[in-house]
Amino acid sequence: MNTLEERVLSIIEKNSRVDTKELAILLGTEESEILAAMEKLEQEDVICGYHTMIDWDKTGVDKVTALIEVRVTPQRGKGFDEIAERIYKYPEVTSVYLISGGYDLMVTLEGKSLKDVSSFVTNKLSTLDTVIATTTHFILKKYKDHGTIMTRHHEDQREMITP
């Protein structure tokens, strides 16, 4: 990875709306260089998508997020990959991580209501053959997500003019 690619990634990770012309200005290069870098990064699946951070709590829309710890029996020859795939294919699952420690997979899930989420866990997740146990934690409040503090409106506290 060259430094231009790294700078592009670190800028668009924070703000995916900067256009390529602006990126070229910020990084002191030509737009064609930026376009080439981004195309390469997309093709290599380094850039996997362009998303928007939304604090749904501030809207009237009902949404519940849960973190589910899942313990599974790894399968011979396939390890955890197959069971992870079974789980991540559900559209309501927003992330699946294999992790070290007391359990195996960390699954995050979004549903409309608590009932929605619990019914997913009991009817779909727990019934998978290799799943041994699950523990569900409901998220009560998001303070910070993807490096963004959700609860604070950033206000410039400096004086208007200083030497």
Added chain:
Amino acid sequence: MNENANHVLSDTCVGLKPSGIRKFFDIVSEMTDAISLGVGEPDFDTPWHIRDEGIYSLEKGRTFYTSNSGLKELKKEVAAYMKRSQNLRYDYNSQIFITVGGSEAIDLMFRAMINPGDQVLIPTPCYVSYDPCARLAGAEPVIVELKEENEFRLKAEDLEKKITDKSKILVLPFPNNPTGSIMTREDLRPIAELCIKHDLYVLSDEIYGELTYEGRHVSIASFPGMQERTIVVNGFSKAYAMTGWRLGYACGPDWIISQMIKIHQFAIMCAPTTSQYAAVEALRNGDEDVRMMRESYNERRRFVLYSLKKMGLPCFEPKGAFYAFPCIKEFGMTSDEFATRLLQEEKVAIVPGTAFGDCGEGFLRLSYAYSIDNLKKALARLERFVTRLRAK
């Protein structure tokens, strides 16, 4: 006001010109909805691990005075920093001490060295405190004009013309506030030669040294024969976004430093203890933060230069600090008029160049210590303003 005020007060103090910044500040503070590009301090919060060390020191009850010259650990870290950044060796015990911002160090160097009638050479436009501090110490400030055609770098010819047998101290304010100009090794060499030839001492204000966007900052103290005649002033305000902590330092020959500490011990006692603990963490583990902020300023710098070019405002490429210094002479107004009208008509606050000396006339100091979004908004308004002026 007391009618005898002028008999009672110090003539030197009463005679000081009020700061041009202050005047503009008073106009701006009436206008709460203005967008400002007028700030001379970082927009970043102090990195959390540094704040955390400050908080931790309070929790531990480290709420006492430190030694006059500062915490030993901190002086050692400053010495290590001078070694790794400039390859300069300073004895932490006798050649370094910790001050209340770079500001205090500037004041103290003058007070420790000036005798009545001594002259202090001040390249201008520059930061607002050298001239008044020199006067308060009894010196006669001598302006050396920095010129746009030289990208506001100090030229040996211009300096030499102003040197007299009364010249004692040269202020070297680079990277420069308000112009953003820097001095490279090649630019500094003839200046160093002049200092040695004319036995000048240097106050090298390197507070923006870490914010250099092409190459690395070079200290004049790193030239042969210069360390023994230079006080390097630096601090935590700009590089680590720590303006409110009020912490800086001075490095130089022990016989000058010890006199500066003498005044410091009577006037200040010691720099804020909490800030000193936080600063140890800054110097130990803050390099990555500095790099990140520098990169971010650099992006904004490019954006500002691009925008100024697009609206046709001439501006040399500033390579340090976080200011651009565009020229507005084409409009036939003073900087003051331009800035005031810009504020009234477009609600954008940019400081007139004259706040940094008379030779800032015809320029504005545009700070880019702001988010890109903020810069975009303000620069769009500036563009609308200059377009309207040109249409008339």
